[in-house]
Amino acid sequence: MKARVTVTLKNGVLDPQGKAIEGALRALDVEGVTSVRQGKVFDIEIDTVDRAQAEAALKAASEKLLANMVVENYRVEIL
Amino acid sequence: MKAAVLLFPGLNREGDAMRALEQASGHKPTLVWHAEHELPAGTDLVLVPGGFSYGDYLRCGAIAGRANIMDAVRAHAARGGLVVGICNGFQILCESGLLPGVLMRNRDLRFICKMQHLTVERADTSFTKAYSKGQVIKVAIAHGEGNYEADEETIRRLEGEGRVAFRYCDEKGRVGGAANPNGSTNDIAGIYSEKLNVLGMMPHPENLIDPLVGGIDGRGLFESMALFKSAA
Numbered sequence: 001m002k003a004r005v006t007v008t009l010k011n012g013v014l015d016p017q018g019k020a021i022e023g024a025l026r027a028l029d030v031e032g033v034t035s036v037r038q039g040k041v042f043d044i045e046i047d048t049v050d051r052a053q054a055e056a057a058l059k060a061a062s063e064k065l066l067a068n069m070v071v072e073n074y075r076v077e078i079l
Numbered sequence: 080m081k082a083a084v085l086l087f088p089g090l091n092r093e094g095d096a097m098r099a100l101e102q103a104s105g106h107k108p109t110l111v112w113h114a115e116h117e118l119p120a121g122t123d124l125v126l127v128p129g130g131f132s133y134g135d136y137l138r139c140g141a142i143a144g145r146a147n148i149m150d151a152v153r154a155h156a157a158r159g160g161l162v163v164g165i166c167n168g169f170q171i172l173c174e175s176g177l178l179p180g181v182l183m184r185n186r187d188l189r190f191i192c193k194m195q196h197l198t199v200e201r202a203d204t205s206f207t208k209a210y211s212k213g214q215v216i217k218v219a220i221a222h223g224e225g226n227y228e229a230d231e232e233t234i235r236r237l238e239g240e241g242r243v244a245f246r247y248c249d250e251k252g253r254v255g256g257a258a259n260p261n262g263s264t265n266d267i268a269g270i271y272s273e274k275l276n277v278l279g280m281m282p283h284p285e286n287l288i289d290p291l292v293g294g295i296d297g298r299g300l301f302e303s304m305a306l307f308k309s310a311a
Contacts, residue, residue, distance in 0.1 A: 013183070014228070016183075016184050064145070065142075065145060070229065
């Protein structure tokens with residue numbers, strides 16, 4: 001089963017990388033960009049056909065390692 | 080005082096840390112590989128040195144913070160043993176849950192490598208007895224992710240409980256403004272755990288132990304720790 005975990009910064013957490021990218025987009029004359037927040041995407045293959053089991057494993061993966069719950073949120077999608 | 084220095088792939092400050100510990104205590108520390116499950120018997124102090132564990136992949140300190148040996152370090156801290164993390168070691172202690180908060184990318188996105196003044200916020204802990212309260216020391220900083228962040232409640236607790244160990248300041252001891260190199264909340268350069276037996280700090284006192292290489296203001300940390308007598 002294929003899945004995707006997306007990790008993003010929580011609202012209110014300063015994201016200097018996102019800010020720098022935002023500035024660069026403006027410098028490239030890309031119009032209308034008002035905010036950029038950078039995150040991470042993990043494409044994961046998991047050896048099960050049970051959706052609930054896969055979701056539970058990915059939740060554990062996210063909370064144990066992939067996301068730092070102090071400053072990040074995560075979202076699990078089964079593809 | 081018996082010290083153990085942890086080694087993860089990608090760290091590079093373990094030699095400096097071991098030299099500083101040996102100079103202050105007269106005893107050679109033991110180097111402990113991350114895959115071990117136990118610390119050497121009778122360990123009083125665990126030092127997590129700086130560097131780039133696992134290439135800073137995922138987040139600085141994230142992978143090292145979950146290594147086998149960290150369970151033993153958590154048990155050691157719970158027994159009242161001393162733990163100190165310097166630079167990447169501080170990031171590893173935050174990721175392992177031994178200290179609260181997180182070290183984020185520097186405000187200006189640059190890796191900063193320079194001399195930096197700090198204030199010693201209190202001189203009554205096992206890490207700072209050889210300093211005086213409010214003393215201004217000059218040490219080195221070298222990091223890309225040293226911007227300490229935590230939720231408001233955690234910051235309030237750290238401040239209220241006297242758990243800020245060091246703050247960035249200028250040469251006159253003035254805190255704030257341009258003296259803060261990385262945007263760290265409340266100019267925090269280092270923090271203690273609740274029981275004051277775990278210290279994490281971004282600056283490198285282990286590099287300031289010899290007048291030949293810029294000063295000896297870092298010695299106080301190692302001399303303080305050398306005085307520690309294990310309760311166990």
